Amino acid sequence: MSEPLQYRVEDGLAIVTLDAPPVNSLGQAMRAALLAALEQALADNAVSAIVLASSQKVFCGGADISEFGTPKAGAEPDLPGLLNTIEAAGKPVIAAINGIALGGGLELALACDYRFAAPGAKVGLPEVNLGLIPGAGGTQRLPRFAGVPKALEMITGGKPIAAKDALEHGIVDAMAGPDQNFAEAARAYARALVTEGAPVRSCDDIDIAADAVPDGLFDDFRAAIAKRTRGYPAPEAGIQAIEAAVGRPFAEGLAREQALFAELGATPQARALQHLFFAERASRKVPGLDPKTPRREINTVGVIGAGTMGGGIAMSFANAGIPVTLVEVSDQALQKGLDRIRDNYDISVKRGKLDEAGRDRCLDLIDGTTEFDDLAHKDLVIEAVFEDLDLKIEVFGKLDRVARAGAILATNTSYQDVDRIAAATNRPRDVIGLHFFSPANIMRLLEVVRAAHTADDVLLTALDLGKRLRKVPVVSGVCHGFIGNRMLEPYGREAARLLLEGATPAQVDGVLTEFGFAMGFFAVMDLAGIDIGWLARQARPEAFEGDPGYAAVSDRLYELGRYGQKTGRGFYIYDGRDRTEDPEVVEIAADIAARLGIERREISDQEIIERCIYPLVDEGAKILAEGIAYRSGDIDLVWVNGYGFPQWRGGPMQYADEIGAATVLEGLERHRKALGDYGERWFQPSELLRELASSDGRFGDIGAKS
Numbered sequence: 001m002s003e004p005l006q007y008r009v010e011d012g013l014a015i016v017t018l019d020a021p022p023v024n025s026l027g028q029a030m031r032a033a034l035l036a037a038l039e040q041a042l043a044d045n046a047v048s049a050i051v052l053a054s055s056q057k058v059f060c061g062g063a064d065i066s067e068f069g070t071p072k073a074g075a076e077p078d079l080p081g082l083l084n085t086i087e088a089a090g091k092p093v094i095a096a097i098n099g100i101a102l103g104g105g106l107e108l109a110l111a112c113d114y115r116f117a118a119p120g121a122k123v124g125l126p127e128v129n130l131g132l133i134p135g136a137g138g139t140q141r142l143p144r145f146a147g148v149p150k151a152l153e154m155i156t157g158g159k160p161i162a163a164k165d166a167l168e169h170g171i172v173d174a175m176a177g178p179d180q181n182f183a184e185a186a187r188a189y190a191r192a193l194v195t196e197g198a199p200v201r202s203c204d205d206i207d208i209a210a211d212a213v214p215d216g217l218f219d220d221f222r223a224a225i226a227k228r229t230r231g232y233p234a235p236e237a238g239i240q241a242i243e244a245a246v247g248r249p250f251a252e253g254l255a256r257e258q259a260l261f262a263e264l265g266a267t268p269q270a271r272a273l274q275h276l277f278f279a280e281r282a283s284r285k286v287p288g289l290d291p292k293t294p295r296r297e298i299n300t301v302g303v304i305g306a307g308t309m310g311g312g313i314a315m316s317f318a319n320a321g322i323p324v325t326l327v328e329v330s331d332q333a334l335q336k337g338l339d340r341i342r343d344n345y346d347i348s349v350k351r352g353k354l355d356e357a358g359r360d361r362c363l364d365l366i367d368g369t370t371e372f373d374d375l376a377h378k379d380l381v382i383e384a385v386f387e388d389l390d391l392k393i394e395v396f397g398k399l400d401r402v403a404r405a406g407a408i409l410a411t412n413t414s415y416q417d418v419d420r421i422a423a424a425t426n427r428p429r430d431v432i433g434l435h436f437f438s439p440a441n442i443m444r445l446l447e448v449v450r451a452a453h454t455a456d457d458v459l460l461t462a463l464d465l466g467k468r469l470r471k472v473p474v475v476s477g478v479c480h481g482f483i484g485n486r487m488l489e490p491y492g493r494e495a496a497r498l499l500l501e502g503a504t505p506a507q508v509d510g511v512l513t514e515f516g517f518a519m520g521f522f523a524v525m526d527l528a529g530i531d532i533g534w535l536a537r538q539a540r541p542e543a544f545e546g547d548p549g550y551a552a553v554s555d556r557l558y559e560l561g562r563y564g565q566k567t568g569r570g571f572y573i574y575d576g577r578d579r580t581e582d583p584e585v586v587e588i589a590a591d592i593a594a595r596l597g598i599e600r601r602e603i604s605d606q607e608i609i610e611r612c613i614y615p616l617v618d619e620g621a622k623i624l625a626e627g628i629a630y631r632s633g634d635i636d637l638v639w640v641n642g643y644g645f646p647q648w649r650g651g652p653m654q655y656a657d658e659i660g661a662a663t664v665l666e667g668l669e670r671h672r673k674a675l676g677d678y679g680e681r682w683f684q685p686s687e688l689l690r691e692l693a694s695s696d697g698r699f700g701d702i703g704a705k706s
């Protein structure tokens with residue numbers, strides 16, 4: 001292995017250049033090398049000061065994630081100890097922050113005596129995103145330099161800040177000019193410090209006096225972030241760690257930080273967030289495919305259908321700087337679609353999320369046509385017409401005649417069989433599903449549906465494209481509803497059935513939001529439209545054969561013209577977006593239950609969780625066993641990024657791994673027995689769940705690893 005850093009002495013300065021591509025992560029080898037370099041510099045009388053620099057674009061990306069969960073992570077020299085040694089060094093150490101310094105990378109810089117930054121550098125402590133706090137002194141050093149409010153913002157929010165902001169807040173001491181050679185400027189800065197006899201500095205000597213912090217500052221901050229951080233313990237731990245920096249000696253604060261860091265590391269939330277972090281990295285890898293396979297070029301895109309989805313998809317591409325042409329059946333439909341896109345951008349401008357120039361740049365990238373032939377030269381065409389298989393087959397037949405050879409032909413279908421759509425062309429290798437979620441310009445999830453004949457390079461191109469669009473692409477095999485919507489069925493079925501058994505929409509939704517879902521099932525139905533669900537059921541009567549009536553309440557609301565928010569009434573009554581309970585829905589449910597002979601009873605909150613979530617998990621198990629998803633992490637990404645499953649629970653499969661497959665199995669069995677014929681029909685646990693339950697196995701340990 002090559003050396004992770006270079007060491008040279010020049011003009012009285014020891015220049016220690018971190019040189020471990022890609023991000024100079026602080027793995028054990030780097031830590032040991034840093035310690036050795038420090039000792040060498042301290043022992044060398046020719047050295048007056050030490051400059052920590054980087055040969056990479058970044059200064060330092062922090063901890064080595066490949067060491068996570070291994071003994072190497074804490075192996076000697078551990079990071080907190082190393083940083084304390086740097087801080088205690090008798091010669092000035094200067095961090096030359098040329099690029100981004102994140103997490104342990106910023107903590108390293110904070111342990112130095114002086115920090116000199118490039119104007120384009122960024123610094124941040126993003127540990128909170130992994131369910132942690134900085135654990136190498138960051139929570140104690142940052143408030144000493146930046147003040148308590150800035151430290152609270154950075155440590156609980158996790159967002160990096162620009163060098164200028166860091167300079168204004170005392171996080172860096174000086175910044176190079178925009179035209180200066182950074183490395184030279186950093187050395188000149190260090191030499192100037194030596195010349196003026198600048199002292200070594202230690203956080204031991206910096207106290208944050210208790211009376212310097214306004215009364216109630218911490219509690220006000222807590223209250224301000226409470227809603228956003230519900231379910232996440234790390235932000236609160238960050239606040240407590242910073243509290244320990246106030247009015248107390250540095251060493252005491254460090255000890256408190258260590259204790260909180262250790263506590264957090266053992267929380268299910270930290271495991272969940274780290275699971276999702278790794279899942280996102282894994283999801284773009286396809287088992288058995290060479291990642292070096294050359295990709296197809298995507299520079300021009302066509303979208304067929306300028307409705308809800310087509311418009312949002314076009315915006316996604318424009319937002320990523322990729323020109324896109326919308327195709328519609330009539331000038332009128334096209335104009336409507338283009339107007340809606342403009343309105344959406346205008347709203348973003350009004351909300352301050354985009355400036356006018358940005359909006360105009362995006363709008364310039366979107367054009368429209370009613371001529372199908374205009375798709376002839378596109379690299380990628382995405383079909384987003386009505387959810388009707390015959391129509392899609394017809395559109396793909398036409399597309400096959402028009403599109404250039406080698407173009408990727410994609411469908412945004414939610415449920416239809418992508419193999420049958422592909423078979424409508426003479427080039428099924430070029431056909432793939434690209435299932436965006438609504439609103440497509442906002443939602444991060446992109447299900448990439450690999451059909452039977454989809455070519456390897458088409459699949460890999462689609463995954464790269466997902467990243468270019470700043471989405472989370474997840475591969476799904478072909479099945480009804482793919483990963484996400486297929487799992488939505490048992491979840492929705494149980495929510496609906498519980499109404500018949502005696503729960504109310506508000507009770508079910510309340511339990512689900514308490515569990516951490518962004519919205520409850522019925523609130524989502526009212527938003528999506530009860531008519532849409534009804535139409536979907538009509539399109540697939542076979543799935544509801546012998547149906548014990550769980551969709552009957554929805555059907556009745558449909559008959560009454562209560563489609564949800566858009567008609568002011570659905571499962572709830574609406575005044576704008578405010579909803580109140582609708583006693584008539586409860587009556588409707590009671591009537592239907594009486595007709596179907598379903599006994600009504602008090603439903604416990606625990607039962608609601610088990611009934612809604614366990615069948616969802618078990619459908620995930622089937623999806624995994626069938627190879628529709630390659631890894632449980634892929635399923636989790638789908639549900640967290642597309643369906644509002646609480647991120648801090650890591651997704652349904654991670655949740656199951658936390659509570660144990662045996663618990664899920666026991667719950668399913670119990671409900672199967674209690675629910676008679678209904679239970680026998682719907683609560684048959686999968687083989688995989690049984691296997692894991694009996695072997696104490698985890699979903700996270702099966703399936704593709706690469």
Ligand code: NAI
Pocket residue numbers: 304305306307308309310327328329333337384385386387388391395412413414415435436437438
């Ligand atoms: P929509 O009804 O809003 O838009 C469909 C558009 O396609 C209409 O503007 C229509 O004029 C146009 N169209 C119909 N036939 C056409 C043809 N032959 N050539 C060109 N344009 C044609 O429908 P929406 O909601 O945008 O759905 C489109 C597709 O996306 C469906 O397959 C749907 O299942 C899928 N989808 C929908 C989601 C949603 O939440 N609405 C989410 C994910 C996927």
